[in-house]
Amino acid sequence: MPILEGFRIRNYRALRDVALGRFWNQQKNPALTPLVAVIGKNGAGKTTLFDAFGFLGDCLAFGVEEACEHPERGGFGRLISAGAQGPIQFELYYREALKERPITYELSIGLHKGRPVVIEERLRQRRQGQGSGRPFSFLYLHHGRGAAWKGQAVASDLQEDDLERQDPLRATEESAEVEQVTLVDNRRLGIATLGALKDHKRIARFRTFLQGWHLSYFDPSAARGRPRAGPQKHLNVRGDNLSNVVQYMEREHKERFAKVLQRISTKIPGVRTIDTVQTEDGFLLLRFHSDGFSHPFYVGQMSDGTLKLFTYLLLLEDPDPAPFICIEEPENGLYHKLLQDLAREFRNHATGRKNASQLFITTHQPVFVDALSPDETWILEKGADGFSTIRRAGDDPLIRHLVEEGLPLGSLWYSDYLDPR
Numbered sequence: 001m002p003i004l005e006g007f008r009i010r011n012y013r014a015l016r017d018v019a020l021g022r023f024w025n026q027q028k029n030p031a032l033t034p035l036v037a038v039i040g041k042n043g044a045g046k047t048t049l050f051d052a053f054g055f056l057g058d059c060l061a062f063g064v065e066e067a068c069e070h071p072e073r074g075g076f077g078r079l080i081s082a083g084a085q086g087p088i089q090f091e092l093y094y095r096e097a098l099k100e101r102p103i104t105y106e107l108s109i110g111l112h113k114g115r116p117v118v119i120e121e122r123l124r125q126r127r128q129g130q131g132s133g134r135p136f137s138f139l140y141l142h143h144g145r146g147a148a149w150k151g152q153a154v155a156s157d158l159q160e161d162d163l164e165r166q167d168p169l170r171a172t173e174e175s176a177e178v179e180q181v182t183l184v185d186n187r188r189l190g191i192a193t194l195g196a197l198k199d200h201k202r203i204a205r206f207r208t209f210l211q212g213w214h215l216s217y218f219d220p221s222a223a224r225g226r227p228r229a230g231p232q233k234h235l236n237v238r239g240d241n242l243s244n245v246v247q248y249m250e251r252e253h254k255e256r257f258a259k260v261l262q263r264i265s266t267k268i269p270g271v272r273t274i275d276t277v278q279t280e281d282g283f284l285l286l287r288f289h290s291d292g293f294s295h296p297f298y299v300g301q302m303s304d305g306t307l308k309l310f311t312y313l314l315l316l317e318d319p320d321p322a323p324f325i326c327i328e329e330p331e332n333g334l335y336h337k338l339l340q341d342l343a344r345e346f347r348n349h350a351t352g353r354k355n356a357s358q359l360f361i362t363t364h365q366p367v368f369v370d371a372l373s374p375d376e377t378w379i380l381e382k383g384a385d386g387f388s389t390i391r392r393a394g395d396d397p398l399i400r401h402l403v404e405e406g407l408p409l410g411s412l413w414y415s416d417y418l419d420p421r
Contacts, residue, residue: 144186
């Protein structure tokens with residue numbers, strides 16, 4: 001399963017320059033852990049950081065103009081940081097597998113004739129056996145024009161900047177492995193187009209990785225609706241297809257679903273089984289069977305906390321999980337004594353199984369943070385200039401020492417030990 005080792009965001013709202021983890025030119029930085037949690041005060045920028053992942057996904061699915069014009073974003077002018085001199089930029093550093101060479105993806109978005117466009121887009125990777133130096137660009141586009149390498153091989157006799165010139169094919173025309181690229185619409189990502197072609201396998205794998213990200217904005221009120229009957233494999237963003245996913249798990253993955261039921265019964269006493277029933281007019285109802293009651297409770301009667309906990313456990317048992325899952329403030333509506341259990345469920349999923357998802361969590365609940373390690377925890381803060389900064393709790397020797405001595409990290413946060421000194 002691919003894993004994101006580092007990412008950087010520039011000029012995106014309050015995130016003028018925020019970086020987490022390792023990059024090709026910062027190899028001494030620790031890579032992101034399988035479970036990453038970002039904490040911070042209200043207004044620190046957690047929601048903006050979370051939305052940046054959604055923005056990247058929308059850029060891939062719909063193009064940069066539609067991503068900017070999303071109703072909750074309000075256009076490029078409201079997204080770019082105040083006073084920014086350059087474009088909105090993203091940099092992702094990831095591996096397709098533990099022993100694979102890392103790949104860097106860079107994206108720059110700016111305005112052309114008043115409309116958002118892709119200014120530059122690049123994928124690069126070190127050559128086999130190349131231990132240091134600038135990675136080779138196997139995709140480079142400038143305003144929709146550039147070049148890409150076909151297949152897997154990279155010629156060893158080419159200069160590292162061959163694909164980064166104004167005329168990127170000038171030095172590479174003699175090689176049949178290079179394909180000249182001119183996009184019809186420079187509001188679309190090059191990886192969206194080239195990643196659909198079998199000749200560009202590395203680009204296709206990165207496109208699949210990014211396309212597979214799951215952002216959870218779970219809304220219990222949405223899950224209480226009555227969807228049309230019909231099994232669905234994966235939970236959607238808001239969780240309003242929860243009943244459909246339960247129907248799918250009942251039919252196709254009974255053993256996995258039984259694990260979810262067993263775990264939720266240990267956390268919420270009285271819940272015995274959960275199933276679905278189809279109405280005569282073709283709608284689907286989610287039912288909760290509880291000890292001591294002869295009749296089931298329907299989803300509309302269940303608490304927000306019960307629905308949330310059940311949904312997260314179901315998400316973690318997805319037979320084909322997303323490689324990267326973002327969950328915003330999972331603690332809302334949950335009994336405080338369940339929060340550490342939930343944090344451990346997240347970690348066990350991220351670290352304890354093959355093909356597990358990497359989990360990215362935002363939270364403001366110290367009890368949840370008590371179950372985290374300093375290396376998993378990043379502190380987002382709003383500076384005096386209005387822009388966010390971020391640091392890893394594990395990089396503070398005092399915090400690391402106090403946790404090693406047995407003091408829970410969330411309690412230290414509550415007591416202001418994680419504040420800047």
